[in-house]
Amino acid sequence: MDASTARDFSRRLRAWFRRHHRDLPWRRTRDPYRILVSELMLQQTQVSRVLEFYPRFLDRFPTVHHLAQASPGHVREAWEGLGYYARARNLHALARHVTRDGGDGSLPAHPDALRALPGIGAYTAGAVASFAYERRAAAVDTNVARVLTRAFAPRLDPKRPRDLTRLWGIAERVLPRTGTATWVHNQALMELGALVCTARVARCGACPVRAACKTGRTFRRNSE
Ligand code: SF4
Numbered sequence: 001m002d003a004s005t006a007r008d009f010s011r012r013l014r015a016w017f018r019r020h021h022r023d024l025p026w027r028r029t030r031d032p033y034r035i036l037v038s039e040l041m042l043q044q045t046q047v048s049r050v051l052e053f054y055p056r057f058l059d060r061f062p063t064v065h066h067l068a069q070a071s072p073g074h075v076r077e078a079w080e081g082l083g084y085y086a087r088a089r090n091l092h093a094l095a096r097h098v099t100r101d102g103g104d105g106s107l108p109a110h111p112d113a114l115r116a117l118p119g120i121g122a123y124t125a126g127a128v129a130s131f132a133y134e135r136r137a138a139a140v141d142t143n144v145a146r147v148l149t150r151a152f153a154p155r156l157d158p159k160r161p162r163d164l165t166r167l168w169g170i171a172e173r174v175l176p177r178t179g180t181a182t183w184v185h186n187q188a189l190m191e192l193g194a195l196v197c198t199a200r201v202a203r204c205g206a207c208p209v210r211a212a213c214k215t216g217r218t219f220r221r222n223s224e
Pocket of ligand 1: 210
């Protein structure tokens with residue numbers, strides 16, 4: 001993929017997002033703790049369900065300090081209904097870690113430093129760096145991997161570790177230049193994966209990046 005294709009893809013994607021994105025509460029904040037809570041909840045849980053639990057959880061534990069001081073039982077209770085309780089356990093462990101020994105509870109901005117925290121993988125580190133700190137960092141989850149595969153590397157299989165590493169490389173190459181634009185770009189990639197280029201169907205006919213997408217260009221040729 002050359003630099004102009006990457007720029008074109010990102011520009012189209014961001015323009016579409018500005019007009020069509022859903023207004024979700026975690027897109028209205030840059031608070032790292034709140035972003036982290038949303039990212040962990042959104043792993044393996046649908047947006048509609050997270051929308052119910054997210055405000056309730058934050059009412060109960062509005063800061064990382066409130067969460068750190070809570071008992072495991074209370075954290076579990078607040079997470080009840082979201083499933084995959086290991087996520088809550090990891091979040092609680094992280095809250096205790098960053099507030100221990102007089103720690104001020106802040107989360108680091110660099111993806112490498114975020115990854116060193118309990119329960120934070122490569123995707124979550126990139127998401128917090130980008131969505132809370134507006135860092136120029138890639139964040140590749142299942143949805144993003146699917147979009148990038150279809151758009152730039154249809155022969156790759158995101159389930160194969162080696163191919164996933166290559167997709168992270170592609171994700172880095174298509175990032176826009178600034179952190180602010182990266183915030184929009186990463187949100188837009190996820191939104192495209194949720195609404196247009198879904199696991200079930202690729203709606204190429206309605207896709208804003210079709211002209212810059214390998215799979216989309218095939219679709220156009222076939223449908224003309
Ligand atoms: S053109 Fe089709 S395959 Fe490409 S990103 Fe859009 S929906 Fe997905």
